[in-house]
Amino acid sequence: MNPLLVNPGEEFARIEQDGRRAIEAATTLEELEAVRVQYLGRKGRLTLLLRQLGQLSEAVRPAAGREGNRVKDLLSRLLEERARALEAEHAGAAVAAAVEDRTLPGRARWRGGLHPCTQVTDEICEIFRTLGFVRGRSPEAETVWYNFTALNTSLDHPAADAQATFYLQADAVLRTHTTPMQIHVMQSSPPPIRVVVPGVVYRRDPWDASHAPAFEQVDGLAVDEGISFVDLKAAIAYFVRELFGRETKTRFRPSFFPFTEPSAEVEVSCTVCGGGGCSTCKGTGWMEIMGCGMVHPAVFEAVGYDAERYTGYAFGMGITRIALVRYGIPDIRLLYEGDMRFLEQFA
Ligand code: DAH
Numbered sequence: 001m002n003p004l005l006v007n008p009g010e011e012f013a014r015i016e017q018d019g020r021r022a023i024e025a026a027t028t029l030e031e032l033e034a035v036r037v038q039y040l041g042r043k044g045r046l047t048l049l050l051r052q053l054g055q056l057s058e059a060v061r062p063a064a065g066r067e068g069n070r071v072k073d074l075l076s077r078l079l080e081e082r083a084r085a086l087e088a089e090h091a092g093a094a095v096a097a098a099v100e101d102r103t104l105p106g107r108a109r110w111r112g113g114l115h116p117c118t119q120v121t122d123e124i125c126e127i128f129r130t131l132g133f134v135r136g137r138s139p140e141a142e143t144v145w146y147n148f149t150a151l152n153t154s155l156d157h158p159a160a161d162a163q164a165t166f167y168l169q170a171d172a173v174l175r176t177h178t179t180p181m182q183i184h185v186m187q188s189s190p191p192p193i194r195v196v197v198p199g200v201v202y203r204r205d206p207w208d209a210s211h212a213p214a215f216e217q218v219d220g221l222a223v224d225e226g227i228s229f230v231d232l233k234a235a236i237a238y239f240v241r242e243l244f245g246r247e248t249k250t251r252f253r254p255s256f257f258p259f260t261e262p263s264a265e266v267e268v269s270c271t272v273c274g275g276g277g278c279s280t281c282k283g284t285g286w287m288e289i290m291g292c293g294m295v296h297p298a299v300f301e302a303v304g305y306d307a308e309r310y311t312g313y314a315f316g317m318g319i320t321r322i323a324l325v326r327y328g329i330p331d332i333r334l335l336y337e338g339d340m341r342f343l344e345q346f347a
Contacts, residue, residue: 008049008056008064012071015039015046019075023082032086036079046072113347117216117335120323121198124218127242131235133194133220138181140200146180147173150302151259166202166213174202178219179259179316182295185221186303191310192224198319209331216319221295223305223312229262229294232313236266236292243322244271251286260293260314271325280325287325290317 019039026032039046050068053061098104114122125135148160158164159176166174181197198218205211222231233252240250249269257263267288270281277283292315297307324332327346334342 008053008060009067011049012046012064012067015049016071016074019046019071020078023075023078026082026086029083029086029090032079032082039075040072040079046075110344110347113343115335115343116323116327116329116346117319119346120326121216121218121319123243124239124317124319124322125196125198127239128194128196128220130242131194131238133196133222136181136185136195136197138175138178138184138197138199140175140202141168142173142175142180144171144173146183147175147177150183150299151179152296152298152302153258157258162204164203164205166204175199176203177201177316178217179314181219182221182259182299182314183303186223186300186305191305191312192222193312194222196220207333209333212320212332212336214336215332217316218319219314219316221312221314223295223310225310227311227313229313232292232294232315235313236290236315240266240268240289244268247274249275252292255291255293257291257293259296259299260291261296263291263293266290266292266315266317272328280328289322290315292316 019035022035022038023032026035036044038044041047046068050072053065053068056064125133129135144155144160147165148155148157153160165176168174178197178199178201181195181199185193185195185197196218197220198216200214201217202214205213207213222235236252237250240248247269248271251267252264253267255263255265265288267286269275270278270285270287272278272280273285275285277285281287292313295312295314300307300310300312320332320335323329323335329335
């Protein structure tokens with residue numbers, strides 16, 4: 001016989017008691033959901049019972065209805081509370097487990113890294129440090145005198161032309177090379193001098209695969225009594241072997257710079273093909289990496305050094321270019337666009 005028809009109040013009380021117990025006993029959200037279905041689902045115990053209320057007599061139906069709805073509301077609320085408690089417990093357990101498991105490998109997070117040009121700069125300066133050179137800095141904005149005149153470069157020189165130089169004012173420019181550091185260094189200290197100065201230089205160059213209006217250079221200067229071209233060659237040959245590897249060959253070709261005499265261009269055997277000829281060295285087997293020479297007496301004169309007593313050598317190279325060759329980067333713009341997908345590779 002249908003229990004409701006005998007004593008609906010008692011049946012609702014039983015459902016309430018069983019339901020409470022089942023909800024309390026559920027230890028996972030899945031179990032809890034099963035309990036909900038069992039009592040409140042479409043074919044749940046309470047649902048079925050409530051559906052039968054219509055069969056009750058007018059006299060008992062309203063009271064039974066109220067009781068049924070009370071139990072339904074109660075169980076719904078208990079289910080919700082239990083669900084919240086289980087969720088919290090679950091989250092707490094996950095945190096506790098994470099704290100306790102000290103064998104879990106740490107989560108690697110990329111914290112940034114040094115730009116490839118910075119890495120090459122540091123390497124270059126480090127090699128010269130082992131030869132006794134200190135690392136210095138020099139202004140990016142210069143007067144025409146520092147950038148050109150004191151370096152024995154007349155304003156007729158193509159480099160001084162407005163085509164290649166960014167003028168800030170009639171007499172001020174963004175340095176077109178790091179070479180003016182020679183003047184600052186010699187003005188502020190007496191010989192002996194051994195210094196390298198890296199930095200950004202500016203030229204009105206196009207923005208394409210091999211040119212940028214701002215790029216990096218490093219200049220070096222050594223001044224003392226009795227310094228000769230042999231010292232220059234030895235220092236550069238050592239530097240090339242350290243930077244590019246023992247097997248790399250160096251050669252000096254006569255060249256011209258206003259601030260050195262004699263002047264030379266340094267070429268190294270192509271680090272990509274080893275000298276056989278490839279696209280990087282344009283088939284020649286050699287790559288030009290720097291300019292150098294013996295400090296011109298006119299430069300010593302400009303800073304008040306005694307050119308009879310002191311001699312020195314100087315060199316300058318494009319760091320950006322060395323980075324391109326070193327890492328096989330096909331387009332200089334990659335170095336200056338700040339694209340993380342590119343930069344991450346050098347971390
Ligand atoms: N300043 C030259 C340039 O930008 C490079 C250079 C050549 C620097 C010879 C020097 C040097 O110090 O001695 O092309």
